[in-house]
Amino acid sequence: SAAEKGGYDYFMLKEIAEQPKAVADTLLGRIDANGRLTLDEVRIPDAVLRETDKIVIVACGTAFHAGMIAKYAIEHWTRIPCEVELASEFRYRDPILNPRTLVVAISQSGETMDTLMALRHAREQGSKVLAICNTNGSTIPRESDAVLYTHAGPEVAVASTKAFLTQLVACYLVALYLGQVRGTKWGDEITSVIQELADISRQVDQVLETMEPVRELARSLKDKNTVLFLGRHVGYPVALEGALKLKELAYMHAEGFAAGELKHGPIALIEDDLPVVVVVPSPRGRSVLHDKIVSNIQEIRARGARTIVIAEEGDEAVVPYADHLIRIPATPVLLQPLVSTVPLQVFACELATARGNEVDQPRNLAKSVTVE
Numbered sequence: 001s002a003a004e005k006g007g008y009d010y011f012m013l014k015e016i017a018e019q020p021k022a023v024a025d026t027l028l029g030r031i032d033a034n035g036r037l038t039l040d041e042v043r044i045p046d047a048v049l050r051e052t053d054k055i056v057i058v059a060c061g062t063a064f065h066a067g068m069i070a071k072y073a074i075e076h077w078t079r080i081p082c083e084v085e086l087a088s089e090f091r092y093r094d095p096i097l098n099p100r101t102l103v104v105a106i107s108q109s110g111e112t113m114d115t116l117m118a119l120r121h122a123r124e125q126g127s128k129v130l131a132i133c134n135t136n137g138s139t140i141p142r143e144s145d146a147v148l149y150t151h152a153g154p155e156v157a158v159a160s161t162k163a164f165l166t167q168l169v170a171c172y173l174v175a176l177y178l179g180q181v182r183g184t185k186w187g188d189e190i191t192s193v194i195q196e197l198a199d200i201s202r203q204v205d206q207v208l209e210t211m212e213p214v215r216e217l218a219r220s221l222k223d224k225n226t227v228l229f230l231g232r233h234v235g236y237p238v239a240l241e242g243a244l245k246l247k248e249l250a251y252m253h254a255e256g257f258a259a260g261e262l263k264h265g266p267i268a269l270i271e272d273d274l275p276v277v278v279v280v281p282s283p284r285g286r287s288v289l290h291d292k293i294v295s296n297i298q299e300i301r302a303r304g305a306r307t308i309v310i311a312e313e314g315d316e317a318v319v320p321y322a323d324h325l326i327r328i329p330a331t332p333v334l335l336q337p338l339v340s341t342v343p344l345q346v347f348a349c350e351l352a353t354a355r356g357n358e359v360d361q362p363r364n365l366a367k368s369v370t371v372e
């Protein structure tokens with residue numbers, strides 16, 4: 001009913017708008033007065049976490065994209081090798097698992113059969129499983145050794161939005177916590193990132209307030225057949241997520257690519273007026289990547305692409321090559337997906353509406369897939 005949707009036309013719009021609160025709620029009670037993480041729910045003893053020599057993340061769909069981003073954060077802050085795998089592929093290739101492997105299963109619903117079968121397989125091999133889940137008491141957390149709940153609240157729209165942002169928050173918390181428990185040379189950075197996480201909710205809110213040009217752009221592209229998405233580093237999974245949202249909601253052909261791969265194939269797809277969304281890494285920190293992506297934008301624009309550029313405020317280098325420029329607030333490099341994903345959600349939702357599609361219940365899809 002309209003009341004359930006809180007005055008919004010669709011649950012998806014409501015859930016996009018709820019993201020600042022979802023992010024804040026997921027952090028709530030997990031950072032103590034001294035700015036240290038207290039994840040008591042992670043009932044895996046610190047001694048076990050100190051011995052962990054490999055992390056394997058398993059998930060499906062949007063949760064898999066959260067896992068891809070988590071890999072960058074985990075390896076950087078903990079120096080523990082991390083693999084990310086689609087849950088549906090995992091157990092069938094006889095993966096190498098042992099009691100020193102920590103498996104992280106990410107699932108909004110906690111009922112996805114592919115993910116459940118992956119974690120059962122991992123536990124049979126003696127690995128510890130930590131679930132990141134949004135649904136209290138669901139099967140995946142019940143069958144795991146520990147659970148870190150995301151506090152997004154119920155997500156009704158089939159396409160995941162607020163659950164995704166909270167999965168990212170939970171993944172960052174796990175990465176930072178492991179760094180804190182094990183002690184790494186990034187101690188100072190960990191402390192400052194924990195502080196900056198506390199500010200992310202406000203920044204997501206700021207992005208939401210500036211989305212009208214994105215909606216207008218989406219409407220203008222409603223008769224297009226294809227949209228490409230490019231990203232690099234943590235922006236690569238964001239590009240994949242932007243493309244997934246467009247497939248799910250707008251039923252358009254959409255592909256995400258790692259920007260560095262452009263020259264190895266996808267650049268052949270560029271033709272006149274093809275919309276290409278580019279997620280630009282922060283010019284701070286890893287500025288080499290920033291410069292490389294600016295070259296990519298130049299290259300595709302010279303071949304006729306219509307460039308839709310998502311870049312940090314103050315990033316002036318992109319301005320000459322952006323046909324459309326979407327600004328996001330500056331964040332620590334690894335946290336950028338928390339703000340760069342939001343315009344892509346709004347973009348897909350508005351395009352779907354402009355094409356007359358049912359936003360909350362896309363054709364052929366289910367919110368939770370309980371078959372393998």
Ligand code: G6P
Nearest residue numbers: 061062063107108109112160366
């Ligand atoms: C389904 C949904 C997706 C979701 C995926 C994983 O395919 O349509 O939106 O990302 O399942 O769901 P989970 O509940 O495990 O996060």
